[in-house]
Amino acid sequence: MFSYLKTTAAAAGFAALLAVAAGAAPQSLAQDATFDAAEREAIGEIVREYLLENPEIMREVFAELERREVAAQEARQREALTESAELLFRSPDDVVLGNPEGDVTLVEFFDYNCGFCKRALGDVMAMIEKDPNLRVVLKDFPVLGPGSLGAARVGIAAFEQMDAEEAARFHMDVLNSRGQIDADRALQVAEEMGLDMARLDEDMKSERVREIITANVELADKLGLTGTPAWVVGDGVIFGAVGEERLTQAVENTRACGSPSC
Numbered sequence: 532m533f534s535y536l537k538t539t540a541a542a543a544g545f546a547a548l549l550a551v552a553a554g555a556a557p558q559s560l561a562q563d564a565t566f567d568a569a570e571r572e573a574i575g576e577i578v579r580e581y582l583l584e585n586p587e588i589m590r591e592v593f594a595e596l597e598r599r600e601v602a603a604q605e606a607r608q609r610e611a612l613t614e615s616a617e618l619l620f621r622s623p624d625d626v627v628l629g630n631p632e633g634d635v636t637l638v639e640f641f642d643y644n645c646g647f648c649k650r651a652l653g654d655v656m657a658m659i660e661k662d663p664n665l666r667v668v669l670k671d672f673p674v675l676g677p678g679s680l681g682a683a684r685v686g687i688a689a690f691e692q693m694d695a696e697e698a699a700r701f702h703m704d705v706l707n708s709r710g711q712i713d714a715d716r717a718l719q720v721a722e723e724m725g726l727d728m729a730r731l732d733e734d735m736k737s738e739r740v741r742e743i744i745t746a747n748v749e750l751a752d753k754l755g756l757t758g759t760p761a762w763v764v765g766d767g768v769i770f771g772a773v774g775e776e777r778l779t780q781a782v783e784n785t786r787a788c789g790s791p792s793c
Contacts, residue, residue, distance in 0.1 A: 604755055608768050611753035618750060619668075619763060624743045626669040626690055626698045629659040633666030635785050637778065638763040640672040640751055643682040643705055643712040645759040647772035652706055654775035658782070665782060669702060670747050672759055680744070681714030687743050688734035689721045697724065767791040 566574065582588060612619065620636050639655065641648040659665055671687060673679035682705060690698050704720045705712060714735075721731055734740065751761070754768055762769040762778065765785035769778070781791035 608754055609766060611750075612763070612766055612768075615750055615753060618746065622668075622746075624687065624690075626702060627695060628655065628667040628669065628699050628702075629665045630663060631666060631695065633664045635664065635764065635782050636666045636668055637782060638668045638670060640670045640747070640756055640759055640761040640763075641706075642671075642673055642675045642679045642759040643686070643708075643717070644675040644679045648760045649706055651760045651772045652703065654772075654778060656703075657775050658779055662779075662782065670750075671744060672747055672751050672756070672761070673744065674757075674759060678711050678713035682712050682717040683744055684735045684740050685714050685717035685721060685731070687740050688731055688737070689717070689726055691734055692726050692730065693724075700724070765790045 619638055637655075637658075639648075639651070641651075655667055659667060671683040673683040686701065686705065689701055693701060701720060701724060704723075705717050708716050708720075718728070718731070722728055754761075754763065756768070756770075758770070760772055762773075762781075764778075764781050765788075767781070767790055769781060769791060784791050784793045787793055
């Protein structure tokens, strides 16, 4: 499942407290001309002794630093969602599943080699079957190596020759393939579907395909995404293969209040 490390800002803050406990004065205190060297050393010792006598404060400070970093990340996500809404929800380069005129759009950032994306595919298709007003946008986010990048290039180029139904079939067939998925496997699926392979070979090497993948990666970076699957619905981001129930609730909440969490 999608996972991420503790925020670097929180870790840095915790490290600063540890430095004080070890006897090092904070940089701001060390540079403050209001205090002489002896006073700064005395203040540092007071802080050190207090922290050693009350170590639970470190946990509280760490939790607060992490809370602030999460809040800052959410603020950056909201800003990115606002600035990139057209590219995120309405790009003509993306495959759309479900109702193209649906009242709620669920965006999935996926990688063809992501095992959790394979699992999530069943959730998405079940949601589409149950919800006739759901619109699902698929964004290639090839983060799992050269094979994923090659498959993404083939897929984006192949969609030029497909209607919506064919694009959905291609996506499912490639994603459900066994073993490592790469350009060769994606090309095999395209050939089985009867695509013009000469045109496909030319299109997959085009600047346009490279630009689409670059735009998706840059958008994912703005949203703070580091793995797949990742979802955008309403004004929020959801990380990981969270299951049909949670995604359905996020869609229903977005209908009600514009956010995955009302």
